[in-house]
Amino acid sequence: MNPVFGQTGLLRMGLCLMDTIQNIHAEIDRQTAPIENIHADRLQCRRGCCACCIDDLTVFDVEAEPIRRHYPELLTRGTPHPPGACAFLDDHGGCRIYAHRPYVCRTQGLPLRWIDELDDGTPVEMRDICPLNDEGEPIETLPEDQCWTIGPFEAELVDLEKEMDGGQMRRVALRSLFG
Numbered sequence: 001m002n003p004v005f006g007q008t009g010l011l012r013m014g015l016c017l018m019d020t021i022q023n024i025h026a027e028i029d030r031q032t033a034p035i036e037n038i039h040a041d042r043l044q045c046r047r048g049c050c051a052c053c054i055d056d057l058t059v060f061d062v063e064a065e066p067i068r069r070h071y072p073e074l075l076t077r078g079t080p081h082p083p084g085a086c087a088f089l090d091d092h093g094g095c096r097i098y099a100h101r102p103y104v105c106r107t108q109g110l111p112l113r114w115i116d117e118l119d120d121g122t123p124v125e126m127r128d129i130c131p132l133n134d135e136g137e138p139i140e141t142l143p144e145d146q147c148w149t150i151g152p153f154e155a156e157l158v159d160l161e162k163e164m165d166g167g168q169m170r171r172v173a174l175r176s177l178f179g
């Protein structure tokens, strides 16, 4: 079980997948909220700003399933956004599945940090931010806790997907959910 908050253990305790994913997303939102507050002046993220809503996003099946369950009408009768941007964008650049959007969409605009490896195996910290949110204190000098750390929640989703599909690690293209 991942040490962050062990949501996958909740599955074993009898919570259904929908509740488990909802809990994971709620925890992500809880943890991103203070980081968003700290960076409120630099973040340009808002409804209609959708340069980050690219067309080739894939998610683990455990994050696709809530979209299937909550938006059957949209998926069977709705029209996907034309290729070139995420199929779930509406005509005004808004997200049509916002309440159940996947993990990656919940952290996109924040200063991001992750641990990579140099060729010789030495760990190195990497940082990045959406170019639209770059103005302000250089992200290289931000304290760690003012950045979103990539890794722990990904591990949580990996554990959950493994538990649900027996290790097939199915990934689903968001666009493929239509039709």
Ligand code: SF4
Pocket (backbone or CB within 6 Å): 052, 053, 054, 057, 086, 087, 088, 089, 094, 095, 096, 097, 098, 101, 102, 105, 174
């Ligand atoms: S699911 Fe919504 S927030 Fe995520 S990329 Fe698509 S339109 Fe954007």
Ligand code: SF4
Pocket (backbone or CB within 6 Å): 043, 044, 045, 046, 049, 050, 051, 052, 053, 108, 109, 110, 130, 131, 132, 133
């Ligand atoms: S991450 Fe960048 S492109 Fe996406 S909503 Fe925020 S400012 Fe706009």
